[in-house]
Amino acid sequence: MASIKDVAREAGVSTATVSRMMAxxxxxSDKARAKVEAAVKKLGYRPNRAAQQLRDPGSRIIALIxxxxxxxxxxxxxxxxxxxxxxxxxxxxxxxxxxxxxxxIHYLELVxxxxxxxxxxxxxxxxxxxxxxxxxxxxxxxxVDRQVGTDFDAVLSDNKEAAYRxxxxxxxxxxxxxxxxxxANSFTAEERLAGFLSxxxxxxxxxxxxxxxxxxxxEGRAAMEQILQDNPAPDAVICSSAxxxxxxxxxxxxxxxxxxxxxxxxxxxxPPWATFVNPGLTVIRQPAALLGEAAxxxxxxxxxxxERTSSILRLQGSLVERGSLR
Amino acid sequence: MASIKDVAREAGVSTATVSRMMAxxxxxSDKARAKVEAAVKKLGYRPNRAAQQLRDPGSRIIALIxxxxxxxxxxxxxxxxxxxxxxxxxxxxxxxxxxxxxxxIHYLELVxxxxxxxxxxxxxxxxxxxxxxxxxxxxxxxxVDRQVGTDFDAVLSDNKEAAYRxxxxxxxxxxxxxxxxxxANSFTAEERLAGFLSxxxxxxxxxxxxxxxxxxxxEGRAAMEQILQDNPAPDAVICSSAxxxxxxxxxxxxxxxxxxxxxxxxxxxxPPWATFVNPGLTVIRQPAALLGEAAxxxxxxxxxxxERTSSILRLQGSLVERGSLR
DNA sequence: TTACAATATGTAATCGTTTACATATAATTG
DNA sequence: CAATTATATGTAAACGATTACATATTGTAA
Numbered sequence: 001m002a003s004i005k006d007v008a009r010e011a012g013v014s015t016a017t018v019s020r021m022m023a024x025x026x027x028x029s030d031k032a033r034a035k036v037e038a039a040v041k042k043l044g045y046r047p048n049r050a051a052q053q054l055r056d057p058g059s060r061i062i063a064l065i066x067x068x069x070x071x072x073x074x075x076x077x078x079x080x081x082x083x084x085x086x087x088x089x090x091x092x093x094x095x096x097x098x099x100x101x102x103x104x105i106h107y108l109e110l111v112x113x114x115x116x117x118x119x120x121x122x123x124x125x126x127x128x129x130x131x132x133x134x135x136x137x138x139x140x141x142x143x144v145d146r147q148v149g150t151d152f153d154a155v156l157s158d159n160k161e162a163a164y165r166x167x168x169x170x171x172x173x174x175x176x177x178x179x180x181x182x183x184a185n186s187f188t189a190e191e192r193l194a195g196f197l198s199x200x201x202x203x204x205x206x207x208x209x210x211x212x213x214x215x216x217x218x219e220g221r222a223a224m225e226q227i228l229q230d231n232p233a234p235d236a237v238i239c240s241s242a243x244x245x246x247x248x249x250x251x252x253x254x255x256x257x258x259x260x261x262x263x264x265x266x267x268x269x270x271p272p273w274a275t276f277v278n279p280g281l282t283v284i285r286q287p288a289a290l291l292g293e294a295a296x297x298x299x300x301x302x303x304x305x306x307e308r309t310s311s312i313l314r315l316q317g318s319l320v321e322r323g324s325l326r
Numbered sequence: 327m328a329s330i331k332d333v334a335r336e337a338g339v340s341t342a343t344v345s346r347m348m349a350x351x352x353x354x355s356d357k358a359r360a361k362v363e364a365a366v367k368k369l370g371y372r373p374n375r376a377a378q379q380l381r382d383p384g385s386r387i388i389a390l391i392x393x394x395x396x397x398x399x400x401x402x403x404x405x406x407x408x409x410x411x412x413x414x415x416x417x418x419x420x421x422x423x424x425x426x427x428x429x430x431i432h433y434l435e436l437v438x439x440x441x442x443x444x445x446x447x448x449x450x451x452x453x454x455x456x457x458x459x460x461x462x463x464x465x466x467x468x469x470v471d472r473q474v475g476t477d478f479d480a481v482l483s484d485n486k487e488a489a490y491r492x493x494x495x496x497x498x499x500x501x502x503x504x505x506x507x508x509x510a511n512s513f514t515a516e517e518r519l520a521g522f523l524s525x526x527x528x529x530x531x532x533x534x535x536x537x538x539x540x541x542x543x544x545e546g547r548a549a550m551e552q553i554l555q556d557n558p559a560p561d562a563v564i565c566s567s568a569x570x571x572x573x574x575x576x577x578x579x580x581x582x583x584x585x586x587x588x589x590x591x592x593x594x595x596x597p598p599w600a601t602f603v604n605p606g607l608t609v610i611r612q613p614a615a616l617l618g619e620a621a622x623x624x625x626x627x628x629x630x631x632x633e634r635t636s637s638i639l640r641l642q643g644s645l646v647e648r649g650s651l652r
Numbered sequence: 653t654t655a656c657a658a659t660a661t662g663t664a665a666t667c668g669t670t671t672a673c674a675t676a677t678a679a680t681t682g
Numbered sequence: 683c684a685a686t687t688a689t690a691t692g693t694a695a696a697c698g699a700t701t702a703c704a705t706a707t708t709g710t711a712a
Contacts, residue, residue, distance in 0.1 A: 001463060003668055014692045019670055026671095027690050044462070049439035050383070051668035053376035054697045061436070069420065070401040072598075078395050082422055086429075091436055094395065094420035096408055103412075110387070110417055113375035114440070136370070137327060249602075272398075273599035276575075329698055340662045345700055352701090353660050377698035380667050 002043035011039035060090050063111040065121040069096040073288050080292030101125040118299045123148050140302040144295040146187040155295040158314040162284045163195025173326040175236035175264045179208045179227045182240040183215035189240040220247025236264030242271040265324040279323025287315045328369035337365035389437040391447040395422040399614050406618030427451040444625045449474045466628040470621040472513040481621040484640040488610045489521025499652040501562035501590045505534045507549050508566040509541035515566040546573025562590030568597040591650040605649025613641045
């Protein structure tokens, strides 16, 4: 690989001139510019990023650390983060932690070493240490979808409010024995549960048995199968995530129980199959694109002004009615 | 940020000793080791990656450049690449090009500057130049899902063969007027079309009108609506991708045409809703996880031995029967 | 004891950029 | 025309780590 010295020699100028020319800084005569340009082209010169970074740290890369890249919600989030970042001249590296705290820590260290301009992360633990370490190195972080601590910028969906609304809607349908299947050890599930319970309490309803399970399809199906054997059976069910809902729906479908008359069905997130079942699923759709954009914007602001006080945004999801509630 | 000099001073040793200690190289006395360890901990020292990279280039990062991060196929691919890479001590940065050649070039340049250990890419153009440039910088690349040129390592699904099999299966169902909706300007669609035509020809069938469209849901729906008005109407349809199939299915569903009796339906990729419709979709499921693993493995091999002759793998998809074909 | 290897540490050059500073020339002003 | 300013370029010192080489201290074999 050609270095700046090679270019300088080839063009018959000093390295300083080449450097200035590459960065469009200071004065360069047309003659020198032409010579340098020719040399650059001839040698295929590209500045060595490591050397640049050593001289003055910083980059135009932001890291997006997500807990599950296969989740369509994060897919949408990625895309919107990237679209927005690009407008501001930033690139995005996406890192997938697979909900593994080890991986999360590893990636946080990695992007710190790479000296990215900032990080957007949906943390999979409640641990603050790795994030604080980032902060100490002057790399700003914005939390998205999940909060940890309260010192960081964060962009969240208003899960509690959304759950509250959705539950109200269920009650409106005349359902009274409402089962809930909620993820365990999950920030969002926790908030959604709170909203669910609060709406129930407000309506003077006692909570129908609630399951807390690992948020996977199989677990969702198993939980639903159990619930359907309860006596009295529930007349509605609410699921805290798309994967859980997928399993639960399968269980209901298998037993040929009719939605929405025999049982009402509602969930969070908008699974890709929501419009392919009959009736379609009534859901709270998360504002993934908005979250991504807001997170990116917040990060840009903080990069510009590291001293600004941290802000926490809560964005509303939308209640999408498709018929799975009476 | 503390530098190696700070640590050396704090520990009362030279920078060389600190460096050796960090890398576990050469001789270090227990006394010195202890002092350095203490200093490192006290100052929170972490080696500056840029400086290391300047001294001796190379990293343990591989870049995965995909054309559409929202596509579940690529989601699965990402995950398997990462799982495999991790086993070998590599991390993965995912870059999304959104099928935009500009972005692709930009990311290729970026990861070259970052001096990643290697690149896995599903190229969105047929342009070889950017890849050759990478190569010249000594950064190996493996193509996945799509091929460009023939000099690079590549891991592809055997689209033609798969299309051939799927078409044979359709013919087996007694369908004879088989419409095809295929993506335009798409490497995979091209191959799939070839297999489709070859199976038809072999069966002595003339091809029923074939549409080439941009691979989006709306375009798929529009194309299907048109096709349904043809006279004679087709008795089966094959779609070259999940998005196209989604639109096409909607069009069929809307007109209450019965699958599989009035019309047979088959497609490539396995849309998330494939098991939620009735009957389920008969598809060719792409071996995404296998592709990812194979690509990662190939890349590792090439990183170890840059001189090995390039190999092109073709992996078989599986025909999943679910009832949408008679 | 001498000689030689093994162990332990330090010195200083190097990687490729950027930039403050010095210097030189050209253009502009009074 | 002298004095000033704007333009143009070069010199050399950083940035933070690694490592070949030199040197010093042990241990060990003859």
